[in-house]
Amino acid sequence: MKVVLDHVTKAFPNRNKKLKQDVIAVSDFTYEIPDGSLIGLLGPSGCGKSTTLNLISGLLTPTSGRILFGDEDVTDFSPEHRGIGLVFQNYALYPHMTVAENIMFPLGNLRGKDKMSRAEMRRKAEEIAALVQIEAYMDRKPSELSGGQQQRVAIARALVKMPRVLLLDEPLSNLDARLRLQTREEIHRIQRQTGITTIFVTHDQEEAMSISDAIVVMRDGVVQQIGAPQQVYNDPCNLFVAKFLGTPPINVFDGSVSDGALYLGEDRVLDVPCVPDGTYYVGIRPEGFEIRADGPMHAALSAIEVMGRDVSVVAAHPACTTDTLRAIIDADETVGLHANEIRFSLKPSKVCLFDRRTEIRVRTDK
Amino acid sequence: MTCPTPTTPQNVRRTTDGASVRRRVLHGCIYVLLSVWALIVLFPFYWMLVTSIKSYGSYNAEHIPTLFPSSPTLENYMDAFTAVPLADYFLNTLIFTTVTTALMLIIIIPAAFAFSRLQFRGKNVLFTLFLSLMMIPSELVVITNFVTVTNLELRNTFAGLILPSAASVFYIYLLKENFSQIPDELYWAAKVDGTTDLKYLLRVMLPICRPTVVTVTILKIIECWNSYVWPRLVTDEEAYYLVSVGIQEIRENGFGRENIPAMMAAVVVISVPLIVLFLIFRKKIMEGVARGGTKG
Amino acid sequence: MEKNSLKAWLYLLPAILFLGVFLVYPLVDVFIYSFEEGYNSASQTYFGIGTYNFSYVLHDPYFLQALKNTLILVLITVPVSTALALLISVGLSSIPHLKQLYQTVFFLPYVTNTLAVGLVFMILFAKTEYSDGLVNVLLSLFGMTPVDFLDGPYAAKMLVLCIYTVWIVLPFKILILTSALASVKADYYNAARIDGTPRLRVFTRITLPMISPMLFYLIITGFIGAFKAYSDAVALFGTNLNTAEMNTIVGYVYDMLYGDSGGYPSYASAAAVILFAIVLTITVINLLISRKHVHY
16 A cells, blocks of 8 residues: 655644744655555654654644545544554553453454454454464563563554554664664564555664665654665765764765865865865765775874774864764774874765755765 | 455545534533533532521521522621631631641651661561551541540540641651652761751751642641541530531531521631632642542 | 661651550550440449440441441442542543633532531521422422421431532542543553544443552542541531431441440440441452452
8 A cells, every 4th residue: 555645744833822833743745655665754853753653643634735545535534544553652552451352452343344253353363463473472461571572562453453554653662772673673574574564753763774665864844855775875865864874973074175176174085076166064974984095084093993893993184073083994904003194085975065054965976 | 374465444434524523512511511510519619608698587588599699798707706606616726727737747757757768677567567557447546545535634625636636647658658759869968968867857858858748738737627526526615616516516506507697607617718728739739639648 | 776776766756656545555445345345434344355245236226227327328329429430530531621620620529628518518408497498499390399308208318418428529539530540641542543442442441441440449448438427427417316317337436435325435346346347348358359350
């Protein structure tokens, strides 16, 4: 089931009642989510990603714009008529019911010709429980399960009615680091197996990048960029997206272009023939540095952090907007890391220029 | 493994308009229900006010009671203070309430402090014992207390009224729980500075726990103001009557069933202080009661 | 350490003293009294030890009347007030506006003097030679004949007592249930809503189980409170409850202790112990049932 957001806007009355102006939580969101894909809504807290999820679920209705499931306009549908499954951030499992009862609960709401016998419900619940691999815990109470298991039960409960769209609100935020890795694989697998269009919300870019078919980066209610994770990472449309994606984060410099050459401080680091003269923000990914004895960029070495496969080089550069820059290089390339000064050359594809005022990406190619 | 295919919901779609009409009707019904109960709650208060400003003559002339007084008068309030010693009842209750509440605070604050902060042998056993005392219904101990007070010849004295009413296990428990929430570091810091326990209790703990102390105080005041059973047992001289006993006396031997407007005036006078207290401390009182108070 | 212990006991001394004299000693004593036969309060002597007091009380028609009254009161007011409080609280928690105003109004009876407001109920229901009283006037609008609620048939008197008791106990129950309902997280309701759960099913399958611990707490305290009914009866029917056939067990205890028929602390103690036994049994039964039904 494809999900279409067509100029969706959601405004809330201002909390501060003296201010008449509404707070725009989601502004003019337009996107067609392809059938069967796994989409991550990503952004810092307060960016409108949860509001967007609630708009799709029907718990909120948009101020303007339309929402379509397939070709059906569901904008005015209440949640129960949309055919969605929603997994809450804190799971919202009913504490007084067993796992089986929790999963069967939505089925008990079916009336008329859809009404199921208890045995049918049980069979259906077991089927779903097997899918999320919690069939061994059917008779336990949620309080007797670990966080990861509770998460699976919540997903099972959301899936049992075969929703057209599955929505997950911060699905991994309540889990510890190890479980998080495992569970996100699990979500990926379940989504692939069921083929249900799935949309999840997260503030953790790694989480979104690792499993999504596409990510939507949001900020202050406005969609910044939509695309495949790697494409958005490699090709951010503005400074915010560039800074938000990637660990360690992108290094940002004050740079200037004159006569087709990019200068960071005194260093003439790259040729950028198509960029007009002026000052820019220059973002360089940590993996965009290469250590070269004759590299054009001079930096003062502060520290080297060896992390097995990679080496993280921490250095200071006068044009850097932060105290130090961080470069990730292969562990094999640690030659020449003894002097106080270190010289880099840059990989052009890992260097992005941004307008100083609008922070919008300035293309370096034609 | 079955791969379920997504299905469309078969339910008939319901427009939000239909739902919101139904919701509005439901809300309307709820408002009516709540308002009916509000009326039932408020009507006795209204009725006592209205009756209290009807004149004796006009009240008795009404075969069908009127909802609005035709010729309001404050005469009944004069009667309430002159014909019966209502002012004395009032003063007695004020003394009783103040002293009992103060005495209770003097008893429970050090006890709560000892339980929450001091280490001593037998603390847990003693605290469990205290907790189990909460289960004892007051009706069970009234008998012996009555005999004790009679033997000590404390009947018709303030001491006899106050002493058995002063201690409260529940409030010790409430205060101790609150005291225990204060981080230990504060105590150790004060100790390092050479602060005595007493000074720490008065200067640090009490100010921090002021909200709870205030709540406990208000709840005790309400309890004292409304207490009836014990005062009735130990006082039979009018000079020591509290308002509850006094109003009963007014009803049976004062105005009797004859002068009902004057009786209502007395009821108003008795009820007003607590209602004012409630309206001022509404939040605190309701929170305090929700945390485990019960009536009386 | 020893010095510290001493200090702790010093802080606890007032509490121990007061609780010991007015709570622990009387508790022990009441059981002793109840088994001392022929106790004479003047000479403080008794004939012997035995169960005569209990058999006397259990054969006393006044006690049996009081027992019957109390049981009827409990069986009517506990379910009615709990159900009504649940209805009102659910209503309260589902309205968008005026919630605080309603809550404040509904809580008012809690802070009123039971005796004083009881007089208002008395005049509302009373039928005198001058007037049938407001309630009777209202009833006659519906074509019913006036009833003397306070001096008339037993059922009518019991009805008034029940109505007043419900009016008095409801604020506490509404408050507790409203806060219990407010503590159910919105996510549970959202989850149920997404599944298209009908309102009634949400209520019976989610809301009720979630607030069941508080509901059982209210039922238990409701039972205990109703068994100890006394001052509401006094407020409506005067201190001579035996004549009015409206006495309660607690009223019987006090009458045995003091007043025109008083002076028998042994009988009073026996009656109090019987009351305690009944309350304890009911509480234990309640707890056993609640353990089966309260799930988490």
